[in-house]
Amino acid sequence: MSDGPVSSVSALSSMNTLWQARYGTRPPQPPLPESPVARCLMAHRSIRAFSPAALPDGVLEAAVAAAQSASSSSNMQAWSVIAVHDGQRRARIAELAGGQAFIAQAPLFLAWVADLSRLEQVGRTHDRALPGLECLDTFLAAVMDAALAAQNAAAAFESYGLGIVYVGGVRNQPEAIAAELGLPPGTFAVTGMSVGYPDRNHPTTIKPRLPQHVVLHRERYDTAVPAAADLAAYDERLRMARASQNQPARSWSEAMLARLGDVAALHGRERLPEALRAMGFRLDQA
Known part of the structure; x- marks a missing residue:
């Protein structure tokens, strides 16, 4: 069961x-x-094997209410979320996002969207030009708004016994994802999120993180950390944890070298500035 x-x-x-x-x-x-x-x-642990059971009534709305309770830069609320229940659409998104089968398997997929189109509409309604929409900081604020909202929702879903996994693969082909979701100019899918009950036949464990003293600095950034010994110890912990889950026993350092040592490992995301401009973002105003 x-x-x-x-x-x-x-x-x-x-x-x-x-x-x-x-x-x-x-x-x-x-x-x-x-x-x-x-x-x-x-x-928290990322879930990549889901039960087909539907979410209980009201949980999506409760999670979005939690998302809208997150902090928002200048109260711009420059984000939207697309809830995808349709199985065929989830299957298409799974292929666009790198062939990740769990997207089609989970009963709900959410696309968290940086959304400047709504603010542009406010300008049109009041017959005002809004050059601030073209500033890089405004785009970053929209991305942060979307990320904060998504994390609040993730915590809400998990409090109901559900599991989630973030899907950065929506940035592999952002224009195709935008077309699939009907996104207007001035919007961009920052991340996806698959949601559902974890499949009990595929349990997951808590993934080790870097030691806290490596990321927690007090008063000023301490350039003496991380020490090589700290990273080596963490590499071994993560390697053992992955092996215990029947995953390739790859360390964190090995994964980061593979991820960042060749732009081809970004699976299309290296052309993100070009894609964003094509989707209506200027990002070059002072």
Whole structure:
């Protein structure tokens, strides 16, 4: 049986147990303060095998309400989200996003969109030119708005026992994705998200992250970190974690070298500036 919510042991564990799962080290002293919200966030794992069971009524709307409760730069609310339930459309998106079968498998796919078209409409309605829409900072604000909204929604879905995985593959062929979703000029799919109940026959574990002291700087950026020993230890942890999931035992450093050592590894995303300009974004105003 693979339908319905899954009660994850990690999701019910203490903050300190989740710390050990995430970092592979003893938790700090004094112990971390307990928080049901933080526990849910720390128990996150990407899901790539889904049950076909539909989402309960109202969960999508609750997640979007959570998304709209995220912070927004200057309250521009420069994002939209496209909910895709249709199986044939999800299958087409799966192919455009790199042949990722779980997109077609999950009952819901969400495209999180940086959306300046709505603000442009405000300018037209009031007969005002809005040169600020052509500034790089405005585009970045829209991307951040979309990302913050998506993460709030992800946390909401997981609180209902659902699983999610982000899909950066929507940026492989952004114009084709825009055509499939009917996006107007001035919009761009920042990321996708597949949502559904995790398939119990394909359990996943918490993925190790870099040690916290590597990313947490106090007062000023410490250029002395990360130390080579820190990265080597993390590489080994991630290699072992992947092997335990029957995945290629590749370290973080190996993955990053492969990802960034050849632009071909970006699968089309290297031409993103060209695509964005074709989709109505100037990005070159002072």
